[in-house]
Amino acid sequence: MIPMTSLLLLVLSACNSTAEPATDSEEAAGSQEESKKSELTLEEVYEKAIERQNELKSSSADIKMEQKMTFGNGTESFEMNTTSDMKMDIIVEPMESYMDGTIQMADPETGEDTKLDMEMYMTEEGLYMHDSETNQWLKLPSEQFDAIVGQTANQVDASDQLKQLQTFIDDFKFEQTDSEYVLTMSAASEEFSKFILEQMQISEMIGMAEEEKELFENMSFDTVNYVITIDKETFDIHKMDTVVDMTLEMEGESVTVGTDVKIAFNNFDAIEDITVPQEVIDQAVEVQY
Template sequence: MKKWGIAFLASLVVLVLAACNDSAVPTKGSENNSELTLEEVYQKALERQNELESVSAIVDMEQEMSFGSGEEAIEINSKSDMKMDMITKPLSVYMEGTIGTGDQEAAEELNMNLKMYMTEDGLYMHDGLEAYWTKLPTDDFDAILVQTAGQVNAAEQLEQMKEFISDFKFEQTDSSFILKLDTSSEKFNEFMLGQLNLNEMLATEETQQLLQDTKFEKVGYEITINKETFDITEMVNNINFTMNIEGESISTISNSKISFNNFNGVEEITIPQEVIDTAQEIEY
């Protein structure tokens, strides 16, 4: 569970963009309309992204997971509220917040406080249920660092999303460009599986089989870009997927919103020496 928890936290760092050649459709009531095409907007956003040295974000995520049927049906809900600071070079991340979980039979929701540091010195996490910090083993950390660095690379994301260019809708308000994608295609299912392919971090036959038995039934993206600065200010992601584990079907609905702010305002992320000195390495 520790490894999955760390993978979840690392995945919140991901930024996604896409491009096409149509100009944005104005939303009702908007007056400050731009004739820029999505391709042009993307290029400007990409240039801005490459200049970005740091950013902060507020992450809200809700998830509903259900499995079983009849009297044996179980539904588990979780909600996370996180704050994140990130420096791009060298990649450094600090996150803190809460994750709440509960099921239909629980008298009250279980809330857990989380903190995480990720720098070149390692990945350290405190989950509030234990009185000490934990450290990810070096081999696993190296894999996460490489993967996360690739995911926050906007140019790499564009290359991966090229085949879905025609599926995006492009809109604009007075202050923002909005990119939207809603799909359930088999092609996108394969793409999402590729994004979740954590070979380096979770290189087991069981994990690979789990990914192969996962189907994305609905995927929705909404990405908001500031018209003046071309910063990504918000990303909304709604995903419905089903996975089969030992013959049991588990359905998950995941909705998340990431609001970005404080562009180039994060000066330094340093792991406190006390955390480094007292952390216990995770054992699986």
């Protein structure tokens, strides 16, 4: 799926080493592991994975996220926890998607959980989102639809990322199992934090207010971990796990945010069409901002 090309490029940066076996025990690997070991280098896997990504016409993803936000310090601090479980179908050309799942948030004062159901269609018909609180379908403005599609297209060209990421070559680890290549990156340096912020500004901050931009400028990354698994035969991305811990200053207060996202991809080239049900179109209320 082309939108994932940017993040794949982020990890597969100009390294030319052969993947080592990723095993818990060298003795358990034995001769069988040796016979299944691929001699492809990271650079070769990169080329084949990108080629496969560009060929993909559709795919599905199961997305699980856990996030903990801590505001303030010591006795004055409080936490806000959020979890989400989403399923998404995506067609590349034309760009269409369907998302369905739940978001659960804990009230920082009462500790009670609030569960929200999420459902959204993005097709040539428009951008439709279900408001679970009012049980009403909403049709979002065309400008918002154009912005989302534009951001997705923006992420495809990652040549600048490749040039910048050559600096972080020592942060990459390239391994393999019997059936998958495993790419691991752990980078929390000041330089890498600057790089991530630059990419966030490019892809996420178009149209944001000046004060929101300043918020991102006061952000630092304490932990940045990626684990990506790629199929040895098809070069499809099977899984992408991301852990990010960051700190930001907001109105003189320190806020720490820990995010753990696990994405499992499947259903490669198996989605032929995403259609907005007629009842959704008929019931939707157009939103004006």
